Amino acid sequence: MHSWVDGLPAHGLASLKDRGLAYGDGLFETVAVKAGRPVLLELHMQRLVLGCSRLAITADQSLIRSEVLAYAQAMGEGVLKLILTRGDSLRGYAACPEAQPRRILQASPAPAYPLAHALEGVQLFDCATRLAEQPLLAGLKHLNRLEQVIARSEWQDPAYAEGLMRDTSGRVIEGVFSNLFLVRDGVLITADLQRCGVAGVMRAALLSEAERLAIPCHVTDISVEQLQQADELFVCNSVYGIWPVRGVAGLSWPVGPLTRKLQSIARTLLDV
Template sequence: MQSWVDGQPASALASLKDRGLAYGDGLFETIAVKAGTPLLLELHLQRLAQGCSRLAIVADQSLIRSELLAYAHAMGEGVLKLILTRGDSQRGYGISPGAMPRRILQASPAAAWPEANALHGITLFDCATRLAEQPLLAGLKHLNRLEQVIARSEWQDPACAEGLMRDTSGRVIEGVFSNLFIVRDGVLLTADLRRCGVAGVMRAALLAEAGRLGIPCHVTDISLAQLQQADELFLCNSVYGIWPVRAFADLSWPVGPLTRKLQGIARTLLDV
């Protein structure tokens, strides 16, 4: 399906003055689409609005919503990517007061992940790349993703489906393209993302569902020692749902009951 730029079929070339291209000045959302419906849309739009507020990008949220719905309906099935940039400007970091945000919508086929990832769990690679601590950008899905690009380049072994990322202080934060949860004594733990990391949409949905079901859950700093002592470990994102972690370094875990329970919830959230 052809990409849209500002609600119209895309031209062959992007603007060379776009600040998203020049500085990574913008945000993005990756949204699963089924039967013409963008899944977890409200959570995606909430995160986008928070990012716009933090970066002072004045975007028409109602227009974005309507374009997402129309594009998803035309797609039918697959993965929709929204890129929102600050728009064009002249050379220099300074923001032009009259800059108009640019909306880019792209379609991709549904991800063909191996079923074994969800069923039996994955092996997690230990990334050497560390996430820099920047509270002003923490949690946002902004366009500056070089840390993840570098981390993902660290391994080519297909036996590892994801990589573990820590911050510069050694705290466990997330996967390269997913959020991480650990289970210890029936308590669900996920990393505090006020310094760095991406506040994932599926992470937010699972935290809400855990609260609704009365599952003890804490957002907190997680050390490598805590990860090593976990009873269960899993990763999540808004496209694949939940992958149990079977192995990391010389450690291994079973696919535990709480992981399976939440996996069923995630599967429901990604269905229509």
């Protein structure tokens, strides 16, 4: 299926002057599409609106929503990538005041992850790459993903399904393409993302579900020592749902009951 640029089918590069290409000046969302429906669209749009506010990108959110709905309907199944850039400008960091944000929609097949990842759990690679602290960008899914690109290049062994990322102070933050939760004494714990990291859509959905079900939950700094003390560990994102974590850096965990409970909820949320 052809990509769309500003609502129209595109057959090549949008623009060589685009600031998203030149500087990573923009945002993106990765949306699962099932039966022509963009899954968890409201949460994706909420994060996009927050990102536009932080980056001072003025975009027509109603238009973006309508284009995503139409594109997803045409796709049927797969993964929709929405890219929103600040638009074109001349050379230099200063943005052109007249620049119009550019909307790009791309379709990809749904990834064929092994069923064992969800059923039996996964091993995480302990990444050496550290996440820099930048509160202004923390939580956003902005276009500059060099930290994740470098971290993902650290391993090629298929025995590792994901990588564990920490910040420059050694705090445990997230996976390379997922968020991380641990369980300790029945309490659900996930990292505070006010300094760095991506506030994932599935993470937001699970926090909401935990509150609805009265599952105790803490959003806080996580140390390596807390990982050692955890009863359960899992990673999540809005495409695959939840994968239990069986091991990382010499530590190991069973697939626990709260992980299984939330995994079932995630399947319902993703309609799988």
